Amino acid sequence: MSQEDTETDFGSTRERGDEDPTNDDMLVETDISESVSPSESQTHRRNTIVRAENVNVWYGDDQALNDITMEIPENSVTAMVGPSGCGKSTFLRCINRMNDLIDSARVEGKLTLRGKNVYDSDVDPVALRRRVGMVFQEPNPFPKSIYDNVVYGLEIQGKGGDYDEIVEQSLKRAALWDEVKDRLDESGLELSGGQQQRLCIARAIAPDPEVLLMDEPASALDPVATSQIEDLIEELAEDYTVVIVTHNMQQAARISDQTAVFLTGGELVEFDDTQKIFENPDSQRVEDYITGKFG
Numbered sequence: 248m249s250q251e252d253t254e255t256d257f258g259s260t261r262e263r264g265d266e267d268p269t270n271d272d273m274l275v276e277t278d279i280s281e282s283v284s285p286s287e288s289q290t291h292r293r294n295t296i297v298r299a300e301n302v303n304v305w306y307g308d309d310q311a312l313n314d315i316t317m318e319i320p321e322n323s324v325t326a327m328v329g330p331s332g333c334g335k336s337t338f339l340r341c342i343n344r345m346n347d348l349i350d351s352a353r354v355e356g357k358l359t360l361r362g363k364n365v366y367d368s369d370v371d372p373v374a375l376r377r378r379v380g381m382v383f384q385e386p387n388p389f390p391k392s393i394y395d396n397v398v399y400g401l402e403i404q405g406k407g408g409d410y411d412e413i414v415e416q417s418l419k420r421a422a423l424w425d426e427v428k429d430r431l432d433e434s435g436l437e438l439s440g441g442q443q444q445r446l447c448i449a450r451a452i453a454p455d456p457e458v459l460l461m462d463e464p465a466s467a468l469d470p471v472a473t474s475q476i477e478d479l480i481e482e483l484a485e486d487y488t489v490v491i492v493t494h495n496m497q498q499a500a501r502i503s504d505q506t507a508v509f510l511t512g513g514e515l516v517e518f519d520d521t522q523k524i525f526e527n528p529d530s531q532r533v534e535d536y537i538t539g540k541f542g
């Protein structure tokens with residue numbers, strides 16, 4: 248299968264599943280042969296959804312990402328691992344332009360979502376974030392009811408629809424429905440930490456994004472809640488493209504299809520099938536990191 252992206256319009260109200268290649272609005276990009284992409288693997292059978300090409304990021308004069316080129320396949324889990332400060336979160340925030348909110352941040356290079364550079368001047372970051380949802384390290388439900396938390400994104404986007412149905416489906420997909428279906432009017436803050444994080448996942452998927460970014464989503468949770476989130480992430484990858492930052496090597500090995508290893512200096516050292524990275528990495532530095540010799 249080719250690794251082509253299909254360019255789409257971020258300013259429009261385009262919905263998932265509209266990627267009809269015969270649509271006149273669509274442009275098809277050529278392959279980027281030098282891209283770092285998982286080799287000879289099941290991931291090769293999937294289309295690229297996010298492609299970074301020579302992405303560099305600075306905070307003021309300090310460079311946080313150094314010439315990142317990679318392709319993320321759709322409907323899979325991609326893990327970003329590496330020592331503290333190597334730029335994993337910065338890369339994640341490039342994908343939905345959350346770095347725009349940091350005054351000192353400057354991004355150079357090309358980062359495409361289905362072939363469209365998200366940094367083009369005609370891209371509306373709010374429309375982009377509708378397609379690229381995000382879940383953070385600390386569960387951060389709003390001081391609102393469980394129901395209102397889930398529909399929050401839909402309301403601010405002025406999106407219509409059967410909210411009751413969307414709430415039920417989103418909470419079911421987030422594996423929380425059975426625990427909260429009889430108390431949707433209660434505050435989201437009254438839930439346990441693990442439940443709050445699943446509520447935040449339900450909130451992120453309610454607008455039906457294509458990509459779900461997760462920045463250490465289980466690091467604040469106990470082992471049982473962590474295990475629930477891990478199971479959930481694997482299920483979500485059937486419908487969404489999940490990109491997760493994690494410090495937990497076992498977690499990356501358990502739940503991801505491919506793993507990107509960033510090392511100090513904001514460098515992407517290796518990106519490949521998770522099994523290859525953990526069993527037989529090409530780079531000695533990656534092997535040293537994976538086996539705990541540093542980091």
Ligand SMILES: Nc1ncnc2c1ncn2[C@@H]1O[C@H](COP(=O)(O)OP(=O)(O)OP(=O)(O)O)[C@@H](O)[C@H]1O
Pocket residue numbers: 306311329330331332333334335336337338349351
């Ligand atoms: N808002 C910011 N302002 C200035 N510098 C920042 C900012 N955010 C991150 N940095 C710097 O950019 C570099 C990369 O940080 P980033 O948070 O992306 O790394 P990380 O790999 O996700 O780290 P961790 O695993 O500790 O979360 C670090 O040197 C960090 O200090």
